[in-house]
Amino acid sequence: MSSLWYASVTIFVKDLRSELRTRYSLNSLLMFVITTLSVILFSLGSENVSSDVLSGVLWIIIFFSTMSGLSRSFVSEEERGTVMTLQLTARPLAVFFGKLLFNTVLLAALNLLTVTLYLLFITNFVVQNYTIFITTMGLGTIGLASASTILAAIIAKANTKGTLYPVLSFPILLPLLLTVINATKMSVEGAAVYEAFSEFQILISYFIVITTISYLLFEFVWKE
Amino acid sequence: MSIQLQAEGLAKTFNRRTIFSGISLSLREGESLAVTGRNGSGKSTLLKIISGVLSPSRGRCFLKIDDREVPAASSYTHLGFVSPYLQLYDEFSGIENLELFTRIRGHQVPRPFIEALLERVNLAQRSRDQVRTYSSGMKQRLKYAFALLHNPQLLLLDEPTSNLDSEGMATVYQIMEEQVTRGILIIATNDAEDLKRTDRVLDLNSLAAEKGAATP
Amino acid sequence: MLGKTILGVWLSAVILVAFSFPMVHHPSEWYQFPVIPGLEDKARILFFHVPMSWTAVVAFILAMGYSIRYLVKKNMDDDIKSASAAGLGLVFCILATVTGSLWAKFNWGSFWNWDPRETSIFVLLLIYGAYFALRSALDVEERKATLSAVYSIIAGVTVPFFIFILPRIVASLHPEPIINNRGKIDMNTTMLVVFLCSLAGFTALFFWMWHLKVRTERLALVHQTEGE
Numbered sequence: 001m002s003s004l005w006y007a008s009v010t011i012f013v014k015d016l017r018s019e020l021r022t023r024y025s026l027n028s029l030l031m032f033v034i035t036t037l038s039v040i041l042f043s044l045g046s047e048n049v050s051s052d053v054l055s056g057v058l059w060i061i062i063f064f065s066t067m068s069g070l071s072r073s074f075v076s077e078e079e080r081g082t083v084m085t086l087q088l089t090a091r092p093l094a095v096f097f098g099k100l101l102f103n104t105v106l107l108a109a110l111n112l113l114t115v116t117l118y119l120l121f122i123t124n125f126v127v128q129n130y131t132i133f134i135t136t137m138g139l140g141t142i143g144l145a146s147a148s149t150i151l152a153a154i155i156a157k158a159n160t161k162g163t164l165y166p167v168l169s170f171p172i173l174l175p176l177l178l179t180v181i182n183a184t185k186m187s188v189e190g191a192a193v194y195e196a197f198s199e200f201q202i203l204i205s206y207f208i209v210i211t212t213i214s215y216l217l218f219e220f221v222w223k224e
Numbered sequence: 225m226s227i228q229l230q231a232e233g234l235a236k237t238f239n240r241r242t243i244f245s246g247i248s249l250s251l252r253e254g255e256s257l258a259v260t261g262r263n264g265s266g267k268s269t270l271l272k273i274i275s276g277v278l279s280p281s282r283g284r285c286f287l288k289i290d291d292r293e294v295p296a297a298s299s300y301t302h303l304g305f306v307s308p309y310l311q312l313y314d315e316f317s318g319i320e321n322l323e324l325f326t327r328i329r330g331h332q333v334p335r336p337f338i339e340a341l342l343e344r345v346n347l348a349q350r351s352r353d354q355v356r357t358y359s360s361g362m363k364q365r366l367k368y369a370f371a372l373l374h375n376p377q378l379l380l381l382d383e384p385t386s387n388l389d390s391e392g393m394a395t396v397y398q399i400m401e402e403q404v405t406r407g408i409l410i411i412a413t414n415d416a417e418d419l420k421r422t423d424r425v426l427d428l429n430s431l432a433a434e435k436g437a438a439t440p
Numbered sequence: 441m442l443g444k445t446i447l448g449v450w451l452s453a454v455i456l457v458a459f460s461f462p463m464v465h466h467p468s469e470w471y472q473f474p475v476i477p478g479l480e481d482k483a484r485i486l487f488f489h490v491p492m493s494w495t496a497v498v499a500f501i502l503a504m505g506y507s508i509r510y511l512v513k514k515n516m517d518d519d520i521k522s523a524s525a526a527g528l529g530l531v532f533c534i535l536a537t538v539t540g541s542l543w544a545k546f547n548w549g550s551f552w553n554w555d556p557r558e559t560s561i562f563v564l565l566l567i568y569g570a571y572f573a574l575r576s577a578l579d580v581e582e583r584k585a586t587l588s589a590v591y592s593i594i595a596g597v598t599v600p601f602f603i604f605i606l607p608r609i610v611a612s613l614h615p616e617p618i619i620n621n622r623g624k625i626d627m628n629t630t631m632l633v634v635f636l637c638s639l640a641g642f643t644a645l646f647f648w649m650w651h652l653k654v655r656t657e658r659l660a661l662v663h664q665t666e667g668e
Binding site: 238239240 | 579580581582661664
C-alpha cells in the first residue's frame with residue numbers, strides 16, 4: 001500500500017516538474033483565464049448584472065479552464081510514447097492517483113487565480129458568506145478534478161481529443177456544476193451556512209462516487 | 225532464482241483481423257528465442273503480449289519464479305523491455321529518467337549502479353543532458369539502461385540493434401549473452417546477425433502458412 | 441411474423457384510440473376520456489410522450505447493463521447489444537424531447553423552459569450524443585467497445601444525482617405526477633388503460649427493433665470477418 005502511495009506521488013512530482021520545465025501549457029492556461037475573464041468584463045461593461053448570473057459565469061470560466069488544462073496529463077503521455085514506459089514501471093492505480101493529484105493541484109491553482117481576479121474586477125460580485133464560498137470552491141474543485149481525470153484518460157486514447165473532451169465531460173459534470181452554482185449564489189446572497197448543507201452533501205457524495213467508479217474502471221481504460 | 229515463461233495458445237485479433245493464433249512457448253533461464261517474420265507479422269505484438277502491456281485475444285502468458293506463478297499485475301517487475309514504441313521523457317536528462325523510474329518502481333537502486341549502467345551503454349558523458357538532445361542511437365542505448373535497471377530475469381528486445389553503430393551493437397550482443405546466463409532472452413528481429421545469437425527461432429510467417437491463419 | 445403483426449395491430453389500435461376517443465367533461469361511457477382542465481385535447485400527448493421518455497431511459501439502462509457485461513467477459517456480442525440499445529435509445533430520446541417541446545409550446549408558451557424533467561431528458565440526449573461521438577473517434581473495435589462501455593457506466597452513475605438535484609434547483613412546470621406520492625393512481629380508468637397499452641406497445645416496439653438491430657450487426661460482423 002505504501003509503495004502505491006510512493007509511486008503515485010512520484011508520478012505527481014514528475015508531471016509537476018515536467019510542466020514547470022517546459023511551461024508551455026502553464027503559460028497558455030494562465031493566458032486562457034486572463035483572456036476569458038477580459039472577454040467577460042468587456043461584455044458586461046457597466047451593466048448591472050445580477051449576482052445569480054455572475055455565479056453561473058464564474059463556473060463557466062472554471063469549466064472551460066478545466067477543459068483546457070486537465071487533459072494534458074494523459075494526452076501528453078500518449079503523444080510522446082511514454083505510455084508503455086509507464087505501463088512497464090508502475091501499477092495502473094499509481095498512474096491514476098498520481099495524475100489525479102496533479103490535476104487537483106493544477107485546478108486548485110487555476111481556480112485560485114480565477115476567483116481572485118473575479119472578486120477583484122467584477123464589482124457586482126460580492127461574497128457575503130465566505131464559509132460557504134470557500135467550502136464550495138474546495139469541494140467543487142476536487143469533484144471537477146476527479147471526473148475530469150478519468151475522462152481525460154478516456155479521450156487520450158481517441159482521435160479527436162480536443163473537441164471530444166468537453167462533449168464527454170459536460171453531461172457528467174452537470175450535476176456538480178448545477179450544485180456549485182447554486183451554492184455560490186447562496187454565498188453571495190448571504191445565506192446561513194446550514195442552508196448549504198445539502199449542497200455540500202451532494203458535492204461530497206459526487207466526489208466519492210466519481211472517484212470510486214474511476215478507481216474501479218481506470219485499469220480498463222489504461223491497459224490495452 | 226529460477227524463471228520460467230509459459231505461453232499457451234496466444235492469439236491476437238485487431239478489428240476482426242487475426243494477427244496470429246495458437247502460439248505456445250515454454251522457456252526457462254538460460255534459454256533464448258528470436259521471433260522473426262515479415263513486417264506486420266506480429267513480432268512486436270507478440271513481445272508486447274509477453275510483456276503484459278497488451279492483452280491477448282485468446283490464450284494466456286505467465287511467468288513462474290521459483291516454480292510459483294507470478295500474478296499478472298506484478299510481472300512487470302521481473303522484465304525489461306527495449307522497443308521502438310517505448311520512449312523516455314525528453315525534457316529530463318538521461319540520469320533523471322533512470323532515477324525517476326527506479327523511484328516509481330519502488331526499487332532502491334544506488335546511484336553508483338545507475339552510473340555504471342550508463343557507463344556501460346556509453347552514455348556517461350551525456351547523462352546530464354536532456355534526452356531531447358540525444359541522437360536516435362543514444363536514445364536506443366538509454367532504453368537499454370532503462371531496461372536493465374532492475375536486473376530483470378526476462379529481457380525482451382524488439383529490434384535490438386536498430387539505430388546503433390558497430391560499437392553499440394557489440395555492447396548489445398554482450399548484454400544479450402549476459403542475459404542468457406541469468407535469465408531468459410527474447411528478441412524480435414529480421415536482422416541476420418541478430419538471429420545467430422539465440423538458440424531458438426520462431427518464424428511467425430511459416431507458422432501462419434502451416435496453420436492457414438490469416439496474415440496481413 | 442406473428443409477433444410483428446400483433447405489435448403492428450396493437451400500436452395502431454393504441455394510436456387510433458388515443459386520438460379518436462372523445463374527451464368529455466363527465467365521462468359516462470367506457471370509451472370516453474375526462475377533460476383535464478387546462479390541457480383538454482392536448483392531454484392526448486400523454487399517450488406518446490411519456491412512453492417515449494420511458495423507453496429512452498430503459499434503453500440507457502440496457503446499454504449500461506451490457507456495457508458492464510462486456511467489460512467482464514470481453515465478448516463483442518455484448519458490445520453490439522449495448523451500442524444497438526443506445527442507438528435506439530437516442531432515437532426515442534429525440535422523439536421524447538421533440539414531443540415534450542411541442543407540448544411545452546402549446547401549454548406554457550415556449551419551446552423550452554429548463555423544467556427538471558425537460559432538463560433530464562435533454563441531459564440524456566447529451567449523454568447519448570457523447571457516447572456516439574466517443575465511438576466514432578475510435579478506430580480499433582476492442583478499444584471502442586471498452587471505452588464506450590466505461591463511459592456509459594460513468595454516465596449511468598451520475599444519473600441518480602440528477603434525480604436528487606434538479607427538483608431543488610428548478611421549480612417544476614410538469615403536471616403533478618399522476619401516480620402521486622400516496623401511491624394511488626388518480627388517472628381515469630379508460631385513460632389509464634390506454635396509457636398502459638401505449639407504454640407496453642412502445643416498450644415492445646423498442647425490444648423488437650433492438651432485436652432486429654442486434655441481428656443485423658451480428659451479420660455485418662460475420663460478413664466482414666469472412667471477407668478477409
